[in-house]
Amino acid sequence: MKIADSSTSAVSLVESSLKRIEETKDYNIFTYVDKNRALKKAKEIDEKIKRGETVGRLAGVPFALKANFLSKGRPADASAKILTEFISPIDSTTTEKLEAEGAICVGCVNLDAFAHGSSTENSYYGPTSNAFDKTRVAGGSSGGSAVAVALGCVEFATGSDTGGSIRQPAAFNGVFGIKPTYGTISRYGVVAMASSLDVIGFFTKAAEDLDILMSITAGQDPKDQTTLPDFYGKNDTPLNKKKIGFIKEFMESSALNPEIKASLESKLNEAKENGYEIVELSMPTLEYALAAYYIIQPAEVASNLSRYDGVRYGFRSSNVKSLDDLFANTRDEGFMRENKRRIMIGNFVLSSGFYDAYFLKAAKVRTLIIDEFNKAFESVDAILSPVSPNLAFKIGEKTSDPVLMYLEDVMSVPVNLAGIPAVAFPTGKSKDGLPLGLQLLGPRRSDKNLIKLAGKLA
């Protein structure tokens, strides 16, 4: 990451960022560009540098916020119509920490509305194109963040990962992405999707940059009582078995793209050459992870989206004769089809008579999945796995069939159900020139060592 100093000015870093944003307009990456404020902040930082004052570990580094992050004075609409016109009066803890270190927000980037999706096609602002093929999807939900970094609009971008929303777009666009241990980074001020699964993470071009960002943003936050006591760089879980595992069921999956499979095999060989023992792991319960995820996640989504009613902020339907209209029409006009699907599925699995059969059952399956990972990490340091069974697919290819789209997440959601960390990293190109990527899974609190290991394997 290039940081402003006596040789490079923050203004020049921001200007080249803004220039790049302009050049890549047709990828539909940014939903909001904060030009003047960014330049103003850059000038201030350059002044400080001239005066020899301390300017922070990210001085002058341009970055993009996934549009579901609240930041004071900027729109935070999560690419959802129902949140249009919502200008945040407050900063998310992450935004605050990054800007305190001198990082400069140049704007907000596209996502699937409320992060509901795996392609950034479910956005009120339309799809974001893949960095390597405009006819293909960026992946999602953090598609804008991944493409912004891949195309060099910014040095890094924030993301949120509920079922793969950081790792899959990272893999689709050939950048690094981290999904930290649940509770590592405060969720305060990030539009909630599914609270027990949501984590905050980042996209960068280099593994060591992830480490810098984590060391700045990780830590307990009184505004999020689910954040873990500080451990990053303090009480990290060591990875010293010199053993890396792979999941038999994934490797043998007929759905797995052969080029991704080949890349996984070659990376495992590299690891072997580097002195790692390779262990085959059988994790039969993971086959049920996606079904459990598509019960727990919609349930929490339905609950978290209950607050969007047009009363206190954001979009309000103009077709309102009664209070019922205010709620029902605002929500009908303000939510995308995919938002509605998840709200309704969520309300179904929570409704009386179905709770035990669906929500409670899924919560029990979640326990089995956690047990399976705990067992796995007794024998290996980390697990190397595909992020998604597919390469970046064509825009529109899967929009008609939600289940087909959900299957995109089949290899990423187990990580969220278990609350463990995972780092996605690029592993080359397919024959059609599309990025290939894999993810490295580790035990809870192994984030820092996992980043190091991913850096070595990349």
Added chain:
Amino acid sequence: MEITDKDINHLADLSNTSLSSEEKEALKQDLGNILKYIGKLDELNTDGVEPTYQVFEMENVWRNDEIAAQDANREELLNLTKEEIENQIKVPKVL
């Protein structure tokens, strides 16, 4: 599992969302397929398994009972609403 018109209307009510008839039809299809997929869990025996609702080991997290400044004040909050009368939010008459 089949989703009937009655189901879809009930779910629309629970979701407090008015839906066009076309959209209801489409959603009936989608939700039916999704429920069919998640029904997969029935294959798995979970007898005697404790459910997991949160993936951390923390307990008894609470704050002190002291008044503190907030990240946004009344004016900043009420500015976000469409209609306001004397510092209160205006909504259509609640029956």
Added chain:
Amino acid sequence: MTEEKNQKYQITIGIECHVQLNTKTKLFSEVDNDARGKEPNSCVSPVDYALPGMLPRLNGEAVKTAIRAGAAMRAKINPMSRFDRKHYFYPDSPKGYQITQFYHPIIGEGSIILPSGKKIRIEHAHLEGDAGKLSHFDTYSLVDLNRVDTPLLEIVSMPDISSAEEARDYCKELWRSMIYANVTNGDLYNGNMRFDVNISLKKPEDKKLGTRAEIKNLNSFRSIERAVLYEYERQSKILDSGEKVVQETRGWSDATGKTTSQRSKEEAQDYRYMPEPDLPPLNLAKDFIDAEYSKCPKLPNDYRTEFKDIIPSDTLEILLDYPELVKVLSEINVANKPIGYISNLFASVLLAEENQSLLNDQLPTSAQLTELAEMKEKKELSSTSAKEVFVKLFEPKHASKSPRELAKELNLIQENDTGALEKIVDDVLANPATKKAQEDYKAGQEKVLGFLVGQVMKESKGKANPGAVSEILKNKLK
């Protein structure tokens, strides 16, 4: 409810009570929990306003307060408890759900003992956030979120209550227990405690309970009693006519004295309870629970035992509404007599309409009250003067004085010195105006003695001790 009807139908009542806890800040944010007299929406944090990405921040004091409330119901505290979301759409519920404890409440089984000695079992009690306030106008409604997520303790009784009087007594005893435990301001008028009363009727021979109606949001003991009486009439008429009672929520109007069916938001409501993922569970250590539990002070029933045979129970029941009064009484650990006298002063003087305002002033100390009682006992003060001193003791300028000092200042000490008294008596007897009376007395009309005593009192400006005076007169008129 007449006897005859009582035999026809048995009434079964269970009561849910919402108690607003008196913590400094709200349940999930650090804003002022006491919005009395404050502007609309002036006690609202971004969390209460339910901005996107806001997370609840549990107030530890609310947990401790709940434990003390549990102690006031002699209840079991569950070490393991957690929060859940209860979903419903309403403008007074910004999140679209209420954070409550549906699956694992913090307080388990307990009980409340009525003055009659009957025990009403508590099923459980749980912590939850209150809703905002709506005010309605002709074409619109206004939303004030000041009350959003004020900590509430919902206390759910077993259906052990079997009459309107018992319903009233239960609510009153529960209210007393909560104010003694100091977990709420207990201001009923301002809704600090709100009662939902579930009422069903059945024939004595019937095994299972009848269909119940729930009367929501009652906030005075009288309206609770009246509402139950009305429901008994209403439901028995329905049953008499062979029809069925509908299970529904009903509202009570003090004005009409009737309950009416409410088109309530509960209508066929499915709350879709879900464990709250934004708050870690509670797993309270035994010593933590014990520490709070032990802070619960003496309760009305403890005082009933303490003052049995000392204070007449009807007087005591009046005083029990004022914790500070019974507390000061129990500090007087001398012979029972002064307590009886002082409790009487409290009931007859302090709580008399014209003196109610004194309750806002500093209460005299047990030492002052004891001394006052002793002076009255020794006849150094007439009962009139004693009352005067008692009332004056509430005045800030006298508060620090001893009753004796004050009585001297006010020149109220009674004249018991016979020497001085005889002098006055002689003057009175020497006065021709009393000649007739003296003769009548000697002639055996003892009642005229009162007239003569009166004359002496007048001479002494009321300071003479009437008892002593009549003794002297009797001797002199032998």
